[in-house]
Amino acid sequence: MKTRLLHLALVAAVAIAFTSCGGNKSSESSEQPAAPAATGAAVDATTAGSVTGTITLDGKAPAAKPINMSAEPYCQKAHSSPVIPPEVVTGEGGALANVVVYVKDDMSKYSFPAPSQSVPLNQQGCMYDPHVVALMAGQTLEVKNDDQTTHNIHPMPKDNREWNKSQPPGASPIDDSFARAEMAIPVKCNVHPWMKSYIFVFKNPYFAVTTKDGKFELSNLPPGTYTIEAWQEKYGVQDQTVTIGPKESKAVSFTFKASGPSGD
């Protein structure tokens, strides 16, 4: 009788354990066929407007721990002062850099061929530059290694093909692209674990990444009402709605609070 109870208890415990499995860690990308190219109309430049603005940080960002580069003497020597992770980078007046601003709405009624020029992602001083990259689906990402040490570039998308390529010093640039739109693809270097960046892939050209002046411009926008979204790595996303008329330029600003939620 006791043995039967023991068996039952163990089976129940294992069943409870497995039913509490969560799907909160996803590490596999499912290869889905890319959406067929839109055959929409071109944007009428005679009526197009723009949205401009500034992103700022309200308050002071918490002090970040400097990166420990002692695992690689070359990397350590490349910097004369401690390197702070570029999670929150501010300029004058609290201007926030590395914020991705984009039109959230479906723009598939227009056609936007991928630009022929590549978007650079450099590895310099054992850090990615820029920290956040945005490009269009099908546009070439050109990865260069300016360091005298080996890096590996490992984007980990969920909706695109994952790849992991090594790049020794002096190697040719690595060219690759992403077939599908995807937000915040993490990129890491498994040789130097502190190296991180993010790649945003869009189907349309209405996106911008702010620099230290915190400014952005989304130009050549057809008249209409749009949801403009701003993404910041630590502080998450914010939306604003804006309506622009023919050849009209409107300004929207976003302010992230330094005490706000983490941008996970």
Add this chain to the structure above:
Amino acid sequence: MSGIYRFRAVHRFALATSACTVLLLMAGALVTSNDAADSVPDWPLAYGKIIPPLIGGIRYEFTHRVVAGLVAILTLVLAIWLARDDTRRWARRLGWTALALVVAQALLGALRVLEGHPAVTATSHAILAQLFFITVVSLSLFTSEWWQVDVPPMDDSGSPGLRRLAAWTTAVIFAQLILGAAFRHGAFGIAPHIVGAGVVTVMVVWTGRAAKKRFARIPAIRRSVIWLHATFGTQILLGGAAYWAILASRDAPQPGLTYVILSVAHVLVGALTLAASVLLTLICFRLVRPAESLAADSTVAHSQAGGR
């Protein structure tokens, strides 16, 4: 008492192989904890060379490969040695099984490097590592002087029998290691592993109490239980500490030393806990008669008494 102990040298070699396997487990855990699993993109060479530049995460990944190669060689020698000198067919087969497991481990490691998909390949690699480890630990026991001595089995009047309790404890510890590996490599979340810890706690305490109550005077069983309790108690503390380290370092730019030490220690002690349970189980199977045979003896005795 029968049997002449002939295996002193091979026993020491098996112990050495087990010890090197512990080092290999540590090397593997260091790869994962330092996020270095993808630092070498090719196999069996590393960056097209036998010895790659030993920088950053490559140091951990390459060291893991070197120690794995050493363990594979030791296992091959052990398997050949057993095949040559051990008259027990099952022991010879177990030696070849250990070799097959370490070869399978190498291939799984290659698959992880070349194909990625860590939730599947890395988790499988971690689980097979534990299977290999308990195989070489078992071989260490089977080649020991203690094992060669024939001892009449003892009766176990308790229910469930200690053999069964020990076997179930080993099974739940192994399941718990699977859940831990799956969490660590991104297959699913922490909740199943925490539930599993509760189940293991119940089984370890239950088995320990049964062993203490029924066989407290048997040194082999008593020592095995002490080791099991010591490793398991340490593992529970390390589990809490490792999870705290994960949460505390969530925003850190890279794996910190505290997190690396605690997570690696947790993996290692988990393996040692499994080994302790396996040893207790094997010792119980060696020393304790199955509860079913005791019941059968009682039935025969009753029917004989009734027939008089």
